[in-house]
Amino acid sequence: AQKVTQAQTEISVVEKEDVTLDCxxxxxxxxxxxxxxxxxxxxxxxxxxxxxxxxxxxxxxxxYSWNFQKSTSSFNFTIxxxxxxxxxxxxxxxxxxxxGYQKVTFGTGTKLQVxx
Amino acid sequence: xxxxxxxxxxxxxxSGTSVKIECRSLDFQATTMFWYRQFPKxxxxxxxxxxxxxxxxxxxxxxxxxxxxxxxxxxxxxLTVTSAHPEDSSFYICSARKGVGTDTQYFGxxxxxxxx
Numbered sequence: 766a767q768k769v770t771q772a773q774t775e776i777s778v779v780e781k782e783d784v785t786l787d788c789x790x791x792x793x794x795x796x797x798x799x800x801x802x803x804x805x806x807x808x809x810x811x812x813x814x815x816x817x818x819x820x821x822x823x824x825x826x827x828x829y830s831w832n833f834q835k836s837t838s839s840f841n842f843t844i845x846x847x848x849x850x851x852x853x854x855x856x857x858x859x860x861x862x863x864x865g866y867q868k869v870t871f872g873t874g875t876k877l878q879v880x881x
Numbered sequence: 882x883x884x885x886x887x888x889x890x891x892x893x894x895x896s897g898t899s900v901k902i903e904c905r906s907l908d909f910q911a912t913t914m915f916w917y918r919q920f921p922k923x924x925x926x927x928x929x930x931x932x933x934x935x936x937x938x939x940x941x942x943x944x945x946x947x948x949x950x951x952x953x954x955x956x957x958x959x960l961t962v963t964s965a966h967p968e969d970s971s972f973y974i975c976s977a978r979k980g981v982g983t984d985t986q987y988f989g990x991x992x993x994x995x996x997x
Contacts, residue, residue, distance in 0.1 A: 800985070802988070807990070808991040808993070809989070809990040810974065810976075812985060856924065856925070868940075869986060871924045873923070873924045874924055
C-alpha cells in the first residue's frame with residue numbers, strides 16, 4: 766500500500782517570499798513515480814512535475830524547484846519569490862511503476878495563500 | 882498538449898434524478914480514464930478506473946450500480962450518478978492517461994454536482 770503525507774495543511778506567505786511544501790511518502794515498491802499537482806480555486810488540477818524514483822536529481826523550472834531525497838522518502842517543492850497567482854492547493858502524489866494497473870495515491874494537499 | 886474537458890462544469894439536480902457527466906480527451910487518445918471525487922477541503926478519492934471497451938474497475942466502497950461508468954471510445958468516458966441524493970453532492974474530477982502502463986494523468990476541470 767502507498768501513503769503520501771503532506772503535513773502542512775495551510776501556509777500563508779507574503780508575496781516574494783520563498784516557500785517550501787513538504788511531501789513524505791511510503792511505498793514498498795522500489796520503482797515509482799512522484800507527482801506534484803496544483804489546484805487553483807477554479808478546481809482544475811494542473812500537472813507540475815513527474816519524477817521517476819530512479820532519478821534523484823533535483824529539478825528547477827523557473828521559480829519552481831523540487832528536492833527528491835529517496836533516503837528520507839521526501840519530495841519537497843519550493844516556490845521562489847512567490848506570487849499571488851501561486852495561491853492554490855498543491856497535491857503530492859505517488860504511483861508504483863511495477864505491475865500492471867496502478868492507481869495514483871494523493872496526499873491531502875497543502876493550501877498555499879500568497880498575500881500581496 | 883494534453884487537454885481533458887468535462888461537461889457540465891456544474892449541475893444542480895433534484896433528489897432522485899440521474900446526472901451524466903462527460904469526460905473527453907481533446908488532443909490525445911486515452912486508453913484509461915479515471916474518475917475521482919473530492920469533498921470540500923479534502924483530497925481526491927479514486928472512484929473507478931475506466932478502460933476503453935471494457936467494464937470499469939471500481940474502488941472498494943464505491944457502488945457500481947449507483948455510479949455507472951461507460952468508456953465508449955478512446956476519447957470519451959461518462960459517469961452517471963443514478964438516483965442522486967444530497968450526499969452525492971461533490972466535486973467530480975476525471976483524468977485521462979495517454980499511454981499504457983504507468984503514465985502521467987491529465988485532469989479535467991471538474992464538475993460540481995449539487996443535489997437538492
